[in-house]
Amino acid sequence: xxxxxxxxxxxxxxxxxxxxxxxxxxxxxxxxxxxxxxxxxxxxxxxxxxxxxxxxxxxxxxxxxxxxxxxxxxxxxxxxxxxxxxxxxxxxxxxxxxxxxxxxxxxxxxxxxxxxxxxxxxxxxxxxxxxxxxxxxxxxxxxxxxxxxxxxxxxxxxxxxxxxxxxxxxxxxxxxxxxxxxxxxxxxxxxxxxxxxxxxxxxxxxxxxxxxxxxxxxxxxxxxxxxx
Amino acid sequence: xxxxxxxxxxxxxxxxxxxxxxxxxxxxxxxxxxxxxxxxxxxxxxxxxxxxxxxxxxxxxxxxxxxxxxxxxxxxxxxxxxxxxxxxxxxxxxxxxxxxxxxxxxxxxxxxxxxxxxxxxxxxxxxxxxxxxxxxxxxxxxxxxxxxxxxxxxxxxxxxxxxxxxxxxxxxxxxxxxxxxxxx
Numbered sequence: 001x002x003x004x005x006x007x008x009x010x011x012x013x014x015x016x017x018x019x020x021x022x023x024x025x026x027x028x029x030x031x032x033x034x035x036x037x038x039x040x041x042x043x044x045x046x047x048x049x050x051x052x053x054x055x056x057x058x059x060x061x062x063x064x065x066x067x068x069x070x071x072x073x074x075x076x077x078x079x080x081x082x083x084x085x086x087x088x089x090x091x092x093x094x095x096x097x098x099x100x101x102x103x104x105x106x107x108x109x110x111x112x113x114x115x116x117x118x119x120x121x122x123x124x125x126x127x128x129x130x131x132x133x134x135x136x137x138x139x140x141x142x143x144x145x146x147x148x149x150x151x152x153x154x155x156x157x158x159x160x161x162x163x164x165x166x167x168x169x170x171x172x173x174x175x176x177x178x179x180x181x182x183x184x185x186x187x188x189x190x191x192x193x194x195x196x197x198x199x200x201x202x203x204x205x206x207x208x209x210x211x212x213x214x215x216x217x218x219x220x221x222x223x224x225x226x227x228x
Numbered sequence: 229x230x231x232x233x234x235x236x237x238x239x240x241x242x243x244x245x246x247x248x249x250x251x252x253x254x255x256x257x258x259x260x261x262x263x264x265x266x267x268x269x270x271x272x273x274x275x276x277x278x279x280x281x282x283x284x285x286x287x288x289x290x291x292x293x294x295x296x297x298x299x300x301x302x303x304x305x306x307x308x309x310x311x312x313x314x315x316x317x318x319x320x321x322x323x324x325x326x327x328x329x330x331x332x333x334x335x336x337x338x339x340x341x342x343x344x345x346x347x348x349x350x351x352x353x354x355x356x357x358x359x360x361x362x363x364x365x366x367x368x369x370x371x372x373x374x375x376x377x378x379x380x381x382x383x384x385x386x387x388x389x390x391x392x393x394x395x396x397x398x399x400x401x402x403x404x405x406x407x408x409x410x411x412x
Contacts, residue, residue, distance in 0.1 A: 027263045034259035041253050049308060053241045053300065054319070054377070058292055061245065065288040069252050069281045076259060080275040083266065092268040136275060150272050 023082040030079045033072040040064025084136045085128040093153045096162065099217045100127075111216040112208070121176075130214070132172055161217065168214060170200055173207045241294045242302070248287035251280040298382030302375050310367040310375060311352060320352040320383045326373025331366040344370065353397060356380055357387070 040063050048057035083089060091101045104113040104126060113130065116122075122129035128137065135146025145165060152158040177183040178196060188210065191197045199205040208214060255277045262270040301324065304310065310321060313333055323345060330343040330351070342365065345351060355363050386393050 030259055031263045034256040034263075037252060037256040038260075041249050041256075044249075051302065051310075052245050053291060053294070061248075061288055062292070065245075065248050065252055066285050069255075069285055072256075072259070073278060073281055076274065076278060079263065080271055083271065089268065089271075136272075147272065147276065150269065154269070 023079065026075050026079040026082065029075045030072065033068050033075060037064050037068045037072065040068065081136060085125045087124060087126050087128075090127040093150075095156065096149070096153050096158055100215055103215045103217055109216070110212065112212045112214050114216075115212070129176075130172060132175075133169070167203070167206065168208060170203050170207055174200075241291045241300070244287050245291045248284040248291070251287070252284035255280050255284075298379050300377045302377050304369045304373045304375065306369055306371050308369050310369065311363050313363050313366040315363050316355075318352075318356065318380055320350060320356055320378045320380075321367070322350045322376040322378065323347050324374040324376060326375075327370040328373060328375075329368050329370050331368055332364075333366070339366075350397075353383065353387075356383065 040060055044052065044057055044060045044064065048054060048060070051057055052061075087101070090097050100113070103109055103111055104117045106114055107118075109115070109117070113126070116130070117126055128134075131137075133139070133142055135142060135149065138146070149158070174196070183189055184194065184196075189197060189200060197205070200207070255274070258270060258274050258277055261267075262274040302310075304326070310328060311319075313331075325347055328345050328351075329341045330345065331339050332342050333339055351367055352363075387397070
């Protein structure tokens, strides 16, 4: 853990981050709570052998089996949630995700992911910034799909090219671009009156219909730049 | 297998509690492994295991409510301590099966078996009735034993409402106690 945290302090893109982000505190609390729980369980097994349901033992259990675990829940969830936002989390599944990381981080990349990466739009959390509805971060169904993906990575049973289960929704792009000057000044985005076009809001036209594809993976067809 | 069996002995509240310990304990172990290694699969496993915490806490709450029951049958292996000398007296015990040894610690620290009790015998009432005196002896099982543990409230209710019960206790007054008193 400590080497990881040290590594993180060196920062992403060489930017120095100070110790003490929410994630790091949560990792620490998760660790401490897990240790406390194990200590309580261990103590109760030693001190109250065969009398686990007796009055005094129950006080120890109240800590180890109720209070600490209930505290652990939010910390653990936050740790998992925040850590898995990081690009290195997505990148840790080398076989399947590496082409996408490579596409995004290539200095001369032409895909949407690459041009965003060049803008340093979300340092360290690039994949999550666009794919905020994937896996751990998504709905319950998305979480199950994420676990399915993990299983497929582990067993090597996914198919290339990887396909989106659902089309990429415009809302994921609009959460950043809606209202932004560069976006609103473009007539093809707006209906008369200067509001975002209905078709775009309702996902009838997708951003990727006109703009660059999200990713350009070597050996996969959809390479050409579509807009301008 | 043997340690697992040991963990899962006893009446069913005790078993539920052991299950809660296993559920929450395993989440804690995986949690430590997760934050130390930050491994992707551990992380996903840890995330999925959060439901076990909820299950464990629910089990604990059920057990804690059941433990308030007046009488519980406890199961002991041989050589296990039922009450320890010096502990505050809380419960009264009635032996269902098996044999227990009454052990006293002499001033020099050595242990002595003062008496043996069998099915139908009881112990713990003296310490309880004397305003929770500390236990004056250790009770340890000699064989596997099943022992009813009666809560203070239940015992005091029987004791104060049933003169016959009181009389019975006086007659059967823990025989080893008289012996202990003689030794003083």
